[in-house]
Amino acid sequence: MKADILKPVERRPYRSWVEISREQIAMNYRAICRAVGEEAEVMPVVKADAYRHGAIEVSRVLEAEGARWLAVSNTEEGAALRDAGIRSRVLVMADFFSYTREILLSKELTPVLHSLQDIAELDSLAEKRGLANVPYHLKIDTGMGRLGVRAQSETVLQAVRSSKRLTLEGLMTHFASAANYESSQTAEQAEAFKSLLHFLCSAGVQIPYIHLSSTIPVAYGRKDFWAAGNNVSKVLVRPGHAIYGYVSPTRGPGIYQTIDVRPALAWRASILSIKDIPSGARVGYGGIYQAPRPMRIAILAAGYADGIPHRLSNRGQVIVRGRLAPILGAVSMDLTTIDASATPNLQVGDAATLLGSEGQVSIDAQQIARLAGTISYSVLCGIHARVKRIYL
Numbered sequence: 490m491k492a493d494i495l496k497p498v499e500r501r502p503y504r505s506w507v508e509i510s511r512e513q514i515a516m517n518y519r520a521i522c523r524a525v526g527e528e529a530e531v532m533p534v535v536k537a538d539a540y541r542h543g544a545i546e547v548s549r550v551l552e553a554e555g556a557r558w559l560a561v562s563n564t565e566e567g568a569a570l571r572d573a574g575i576r577s578r579v580l581v582m583a584d585f586f587s588y589t590r591e592i593l594l595s596k597e598l599t600p601v602l603h604s605l606q607d608i609a610e611l612d613s614l615a616e617k618r619g620l621a622n623v624p625y626h627l628k629i630d631t632g633m634g635r636l637g638v639r640a641q642s643e644t645v646l647q648a649v650r651s652s653k654r655l656t657l658e659g660l661m662t663h664f665a666s667a668a669n670y671e672s673s674q675t676a677e678q679a680e681a682f683k684s685l686l687h688f689l690c691s692a693g694v695q696i697p698y699i700h701l702s703s704t705i706p707v708a709y710g711r712k713d714f715w716a717a718g719n720n721v722s723k724v725l726v727r728p729g730h731a732i733y734g735y736v737s738p739t740r741g742p743g744i745y746q747t748i749d750v751r752p753a754l755a756w757r758a759s760i761l762s763i764k765d766i767p768s769g770a771r772v773g774y775g776g777i778y779q780a781p782r783p784m785r786i787a788i789l790a791a792g793y794a795d796g797i798p799h800r801l802s803n804r805g806q807v808i809v810r811g812r813l814a815p816i817l818g819a820v821s822m823d824l825t826t827i828d829a830s831a832t833p834n835l836q837v838g839d840a841a842t843l844l845g846s847e848g849q850v851s852i853d854a855q856q857i858a859r860l861a862g863t864i865s866y867s868v869l870c871g872i873h874a875r876v877k878r879i880y881l
């Protein structure tokens with residue numbers, strides 16, 4: 490047997506943990522800022538606990554880097570940032586349930602309203618509480634078919650004008666198919682947005698901010714889309730995935746990524762047990778793996794309850810001592826078995842890398858997603874809260 494290529498990565502006293510590089514988060518943020526230049530301001534998206542990188546720590550890094558806006562999904566996420574001392578503006582993109590509105594106002598979070606009825610309701614709440622100039626962003630459904638107002642321009646104008654105690658601070662939309670260069674949907678959405686924006690501005694409505702883009706249009710330099718607007722409003726962009734170091738591949742020819750971002754998170758698990766099994770032995774639930782020869786196996790202290798996709802059963806890989814090691818048999822709830830035959834010096838307590846790199850070998854969330862039949866976002870968001878977090 491060959492000698493092990495590398496020393497194991499640093500052991501930790503946890504079953505499974507993620508290591509998050511603050512510096513890489515900061516570098517990714519700077520790369521996005523450079524890509525949009527002076528023409529737009531970056532509003533990083535830290536929803537879903539910053540795609541499991543930890544919203545509070547990530548927000549602290551971004552705030553220190555100069556981010557003046559952060560975006561979350563819901564009021565609870567925004568309130569947690571406030572409670573942790575985050576002072577940036579916080580946009581709440583997918584909430585406005587009646588039971589969260591009081592908190593929204595008291596924590597000085599900025600709501601995205603997604604219906605004209607919401608405008609009336611926020612206005613009357615502001616009146617009840619004696620507030621004035623309460624800012625809100627209005628989301629327009631330009632074709633995504635999810636959240637957002639679908640109404641005639643004239644109706645939108647009337648609703649905006651009828652509020653007495655609110656300020657329309659931002660107009661936004663979200664693209665459904667920005668990664669697909671073979672579809673005209675993004676162009677159509679941008680056109681619909683521009684047309685409403687133009688109508689409102691011509692009617693004298695002042696809109697300080699517009700924002701349309703998440704990671705993809707920015708990462709692929711589709712400036713005509715992310716900056717689609719006028720000369721009056723400031724443009725914001727709302728990258729999430731790229732902050733964490735990922736840009737999804739596009740469909741269609743001749744497209745080049747324009748930003749250099751790298752994954753900020755590595756995910757490791759400790760080896761709980763190592764043993765030799767004879768040829769013909771079966772491994773794990775259902776016996777779906779059968780050793781074709783005598784093998785050494787290692788059992789990792791992490792399973793699908795930690796977020797390892799069950800679909801990686803018998804097909805995924807991890808890294809041990811700088812080598813790829815196949816997952817054998819079914820991923821179980823708290824344990825995953827790997828082939829350790831190529832790493833004879835592996836010890837109980839050593840760390841295996843589920844996502845990340847060791848030396849020249851790496852596995853990222855997109856590779857895992859492809860094998861598991863899912864998307865990289867889901868792999869990251871699937872990392873369970875019980876997996877410890879370490880910030881580097």
Ligand SMILES: *Cc1c(COP(=O)(O)O)cnc(C)c1O
Pocket residue numbers: 534536582663702703704705727728729730731
């Ligand atoms: C999640 C989300 C984003 C960020 O998307 P990425 O693809 O991660 O950059 C931006 N805008 C809205 C409305 C979102 O829901």
